[in-house]
Amino acid sequence: MLINLLQFALLLSCMTLLVVVMGKWLARVFTGTGHTLPERWSYRLFGVNPDAGMGWAQYGVTLLVSNAAMLLLGYLGLRLQGVMPLNPLGLAAQSPDLAFNTAVSFTTNTNWQAYSGETSLSNFSQMAVITFLMMGGAATGVAAAAAFIRGLSRKNADDIGNYWVDLTRVLYRVFLPLCFALALVYVWQGIPQTLASDVTVTTLEGVKQHIILGAVASFETIKHIGTNGGGFFSMNAAHPFENPTALTNALHILSMLLIPSALTYAFGSMLFRRRQGWVFFGAFLVMFLGFLSIVYTAEQTGNPLLTSVGADQTMSASQSGGNMEGKELRFGIAGTSLFVTTTTAATTGSVDAMHDSLTPMGGFVPLAQMMLNSVFGGDGVGFINLIQYAILAVFLVGMMIGRSPEFLGKKIEAREIKLVMLSVLAHPISILGFTALAVLWPGVSDSLNNPGAHGFSEILYAYASGTANNGSAFAGLNANTPFFNTTIGLAMLMGRYLTLLPMLAVAGLLASKKTLPDSAGTFPTATPLFMGLTVLVIIVVGGLTFLPALALGPLVEHLDMLAGRLF
C-alpha cells in the first residue's frame, strides 16, 4: 500500500516539476517575436507572412481548413494503402467508412481505432498517415491554446496571433525535439524502431511465429506527448513492444500529462498572473486525485463475489491482490490505476490494461473523466475547456452577488456566455444523442459482447471517448460497422470543433475588450476559493448532465455486483 502511494507521489511530483520547465518553454514558444531559420524557410515555402495577425474568425477558418486537408490526405493514404510503398505484407486498403473513421479520429486528436494496427496497416500508413496526423492533430490543439491564451492576455486587440506560426513553432520547437529525445530512451528500453515490417522466429515449442515490427518508438513518443493514444498494435500500451517496462509506463504517464499541465504555467506567465495559473493547475490536480483514489480503491478492493467463494484478493508480498483481470503483471494495480486515470484525464486514450475488465466503479472513472473533459484534458483543448468552466463559474458567482461578472479584468457579457454554453452543450448533445440513437438502432446489440448495464456502458463509453477526443475503447464492442464508424466519426468532429471554435470566438471577443483594473468589488479568481468553485461547477454541471446515463451503466452494474449479479 505504502509503496503504491509513494509511486503516485513520485510521479505526480515529477509532473509538477515538469510543469514549471515545460510551462516556461511553452510561454517562450507562444510569445517569442523572432523566427528560426527553418521556420522562415517554411513560411516562405507555405507562402505566408508570419508577422500578419489573424482575428479569431480567420484563425478558426484557417485551422478548420488545414485540419480538413490533413483529414483528406490521411483518408487518401488509407484508401490507397495497397499501392503505397513499405507494404511488403501486401495489406489491403481500409474500407471507405473505416478510412473515414480513422482519418477523422487521428485528425481530431482522438485516435479511436476500429481497426487492428498490426494486421491492417502497413509501415507506410503507420508513419505517413498515423504518425503525421498524430503530430498535426496535437499541434493544432496546442496552437489553438496559444491563440486562446493570447486572446485572454490582450486588450483592445483585433488579432489572436497567426495560425501558421503557432502550428510550425509547436511542431519545430516542442514536438519534434521532445519526441526525438524520448524515442532514444524508448529504444534503450526495448521498443522497436525499424523500417522492417516483420520478423519470423521459432518458438520454444518449435512453432514458427510471425512478429510484426515497425517504427514503434517514434510512434509511441508523439502518441503520449501529443495526448493521442492510438496504438501501433491492437493491444496498445499493454503490448510489450509499446510498453515493455515499468519505466516506459511511468514515462508514458508523464508524457501524457506534460503539456496539458504545463499550459497552466504558460498561461500564468503570459498573463503575468502566475498565481492564477497555479489555481488552475490546482483545480486539475484536485479532480485528478479524486478520480485516482476512486479507481485505485475499486481495483485494489477487487470483486467481492470472488472473496465470497474463497479467493484471496488481499495485497501481500507475493501478490498485488485486487482485480487483476485484464491487467499486466508488470504494472500491477497501482501502475494501471494511475495509467487509467491519466489516459482518460488527459484524453489520450492509450491503454495499458483492458478497461472492459475494470470493476464497475473502476470503469466509472474513465467514463466520468471523459464526460467532464476538464481534468487536464487533451493537449491545448483541456486547458481551454477548464477556462470555459472558469468563465461559467465567474458568471454564476456574478449572478449570485448581483455584480457584472469579470474574468481577468474583462467584463463577461451575454455574447461570451452564449458561446461558452454552446461549447459546454455540444459535448453532452453528442455523447447522449448518439448513445440514444445507437441503443435504438436495429442490429447494434449484435456488436455487444455483454448484455445489460455493462453492454450499455460499452456504447456510452464509445461515444464519450469519441466526443471527448479520447479514443480509448472499453472493448467488448465491435465498433467496425458502418453505423459505428460513421456516428463515432461524427461525434469526434462535433467534440473537437463545436467546442474549440466557440472558445476561439470567446478569446477573440475578450482580446478586443479593454482591461479593467481590479477594484474592491472585483471577485478575486486567483484564490483557493475560486479553485473550489470552478471544480464545483464542473462536477455539478457534469453530474446534472450525465448522472442519469451513468446510473444506467456503471452505477447500476456496481449495485448488481453487490447483489451477486454479473454481466
Place this chain on the structure above:
Amino acid sequence: MTDMNLSFRRLVRPVLVSTVFFMLLTGLGYPQRQAC
C-alpha cells in the same frame, strides 16, 4: 478575381503546401531518421 487570388494566396496554398510538407517531415522524415 482579386478576392479569389487573395484567398488562394492566403489560405489554399499554405494549407496544401504545409499539409504535404508536414506529412513528409513528421510522418516520413522523423520516423525514418530515428530508424536509421
